[in-house]
Amino acid sequence: MADPKPKPAINIRDLSTLGDLQQIEAVEREVWQLAERDVVPLTLTVATKAAGSIWVGAFEGDKLVGFAFGFLGSEHGRLAIHSHMLAVLPAYRHLDLGYRLKVEQRQRAMDLHFGDEKINEITWTFDPLQSRNAHLNFSKLGVVSATYKIDFYGPQTSSVLHQNGTDRLWVTWPIRSRRVHQRLGGKENAGKESRADLLEVLSRLTPLVRFNGEGRPARTDLAAALARQRIAIEIPSDIGSIEQKNTGLAREWRAHTRWAFTETLKAGFFVAEFCRTIRGQQGPGVYLLERGPVAEYVPELS
Numbered sequence: 001m002a003d004p005k006p007k008p009a010i011n012i013r014d015l016s017t018l019g020d021l022q023q024i025e026a027v028e029r030e031v032w033q034l035a036e037r038d039v040v041p042l043t044l045t046v047a048t049k050a051a052g053s054i055w056v057g058a059f060e061g062d063k064l065v066g067f068a069f070g071f072l073g074s075e076h077g078r079l080a081i082h083s084h085m086l087a088v089l090p091a092y093r094h095l096d097l098g099y100r101l102k103v104e105q106r107q108r109a110m111d112l113h114f115g116d117e118k119i120n121e122i123t124w125t126f127d128p129l130q131s132r133n134a135h136l137n138f139s140k141l142g143v144v145s146a147t148y149k150i151d152f153y154g155p156q157t158s159s160v161l162h163q164n165g166t167d168r169l170w171v172t173w174p175i176r177s178r179r180v181h182q183r184l185g186g187k188e189n190a191g192k193e194s195r196a197d198l199l200e201v202l203s204r205l206t207p208l209v210r211f212n213g214e215g216r217p218a219r220t221d222l223a224a225a226l227a228r229q230r231i232a233i234e235i236p237s238d239i240g241s242i243e244q245k246n247t248g249l250a251r252e253w254r255a256h257t258r259w260a261f262t263e264t265l266k267a268g269f270f271v272a273e274f275c276r277t278i279r280g281q282q283g284p285g286v287y288l289l290e291r292g293p294v295a296e297y298v299p300e301l302s
Helices: 019-023 024-032 043-048 090-095 099-108 131-141 178-184 197-205 223-227 237-245 247-266
Strands: 011-014 054-060 064-076 078-088 123-127 144-149 168-174 208-210 217-219 229-235 269-276 285-291
Touching: 011 099, 011 223, 019 024, 019 099, 024 043, 024 064, 024 078, 043 223, 054 099, 054 197, 064 090, 064 123, 078 090, 078 099, 090 099, 099 123, 099 131, 123 131, 123 208, 131 178, 131 269, 131 285, 144 247, 168 178, 197 269, 197 285, 208 247, 217 247, 223 247, 229 247, 247 269
Parallel strands: 078 123, 208 229
Antiparallel strands: 011 054, 054 064, 064 078, 123 168, 144 168, 144 269, 208 217, 229 285, 269 285
């Protein structure tokens, strides 16, 4: 049997030269298949880099194969980094580069100081129907979310990947918290409960949105869900495949999960965890929402 193809050597470093920054557009186009109007102009890239924004890249030799971009913002009156883009070329997505780029972005943010004030949080948005991203964000990185934004970028963008609305969860990554330290140490769902405990909790909950016998989303009783301390919301394992094969079904999942997130967050819950039902695979996913303020769950956000 032939030896497996060796993994490419990937170097994570800052984008520091004009040549580095000039490669961003090609990565954007390949990852999101964007029209000209939605590609970040080179002049803006250069200006944000010069002004101190965080541009971290994954390189194979001199070739940019992924990047993360974050700029200074605020979260509840506190300075934060908003991570606007994270992109990895399709051929390199088996190398866990998204995770590695976020870890490097966190370190850059922790090194920033504004007088006595430090950066304690990084925010970003992602499509809550994307199971792979939910696993990275909640299980591996340790984000939390209390905000759901409907059509954040408008009803659609030029990207073929964003034709089912642009609803987003706005997540907060408390980068200096015990929760995040544990996640980055490889302890998924650490701090509150192990993955086994989380699966046990989810097994006792009737999801507010769940799969019916035909693979379609079905709503359960909202009043009953809101009376509990915890709520579960199920999503498909691969919404991208559904969008390609059955746009009507993809829209059903968007409508049902939009309803579930907006109603529960409005009622005082927040998104605490995400769990794949099958370890090591993309398997159907379940969000776990907790009742109460996020700061009771992550004290560092007080």
